[in-house]
Amino acid sequence: MNPVVEPTIFELSSPGRKGVPLPQTDVPEPEALSQEFRRRSELAWPEAAEIDVMRHFVRLSVLNHHIEKGIYPLGSCTMKYNPKVNEQAARLPGFAELHPETAEADAQGALKLMYELAGFLAEIGGVGAVTLQPSAGAQGELAGLLLMKAHHSERKDKKRNQIIIPDSAHGTNPASVATAGWETVQIASGADGRVSLKKLQEALTGRTAGMMLTNPNTLGLFEKDILEICRLVHEAGGLMYMDGANLNALMGIVKPGDLGFDIVHFNLHKTFSTPHGGGGPGAGAVGVKKFLEPYLPNPRVERIEKKGKDWYRFTENKKSIGKVHSAFGNFGVLVRAYTYIRTLGTEGLSEVSENAILNANYLLARVKDSYEVPYPGFCQHEFVLSGNRQKAQGVRTMDIAKRLLDFGVHAPTAYFPLIVPEALMIEPTETESRESLDYLADAFIQIAREVETDPEKVKKAPHTTPVGRLDEAKAARDLDIAFHK
């Protein structure tokens, strides 16, 4: 394994060196603190000059991969470039320093932002109302299922406890169903990677509460029978939930509500640009058709007229499923999404989706002869390859993913969706240029060639990263991240 090239800040510490002189504390020593709880030695803070601290963290910032460093084609994650203006907006003191308990009169700007954002999302989703509370796609799914539950309960239709999910679905879908206390009925995808109408019909019963469907699905394919799928599920008394994680392919092109979905979540951190590479923060706003609006989480923001002017205030509904997040959700993510939507406007958002689809198809066309394409044809904003051909040469998809790191790009999503053996799921996003797509395509093609000519090079990759292959089980179960002097 290559050594990590950057020492810790503790190792860079030199006694007496200072970045910032701190003022004497004006907080009195707590007299009541018993001796046994008092520190016996000085804290071993690192001591370093400002320039050394800056250089240290700048060096660290490029050891790992991030979207500002290189292409990040992590399928299903929409790792697009996040414009810096969003960050500026989220950090405006009027937003960033606002306390959740601030009086309505002093938070009109923030309330207006939430009201308008919910309106924009309702327009994009073709739905009647939106909650901004859930903090991730997965939590949006759970909220959506609880809304379905409320709907069926109100109709005294409590026997409905099954959700139909295709086998290509993201793992959060069945997990959300289990969390909601319902059962998943998994249906096998058809030969074309889409929902099989026959399998769907067989699965529909009097216990069907609804169906969860990702569109485009996780194979990057548009569900071309979606109108019929929605009709069948509705006819059987169920509701349609769209996992909107792949909305990056649909904006301004088609609205989930118009396709027949009753509920849709928006991964604001993906489609509407919030940095989420480290696992958060996120926002999974949920949109619903009007008949489900009474059940949405409390509170929501409404606009009224007060003394001839617009006034924004919180409103609660008695039939609500309750709160699903403290305060009003991840407000900073909402500010970023609002800024992104306002910056791009209607035309800009349509262009995002058009370019996301174009970029994915360009990349697919360039690499399709080097890898197996399990579902050939045009794709939406992402596509899935199989490393089956390379596996026959003794090289696994994991090896290909690791070798890509040597080219300074993030690996695609590997081994998902589960229905594709040796899957490589690739989503270049709209923010990559033609040159960067060509660079990625060339890397894929070179690796496929290496599998033929020098498989060991691929199997031993990465060769240029600060750390090579980790023992992943040990890294997860036996992690030692403490600094020992």
Ligand SMILES: Cc1ncc(COP(=O)(O)O)c(C=O)c1O
């Ligand atoms: C298709 C799909 N659905 C749901 C989710 C869950 O979203 P989140 O990570 O925001 O919980 C993801 C996340 O990658 C996804 O790709």
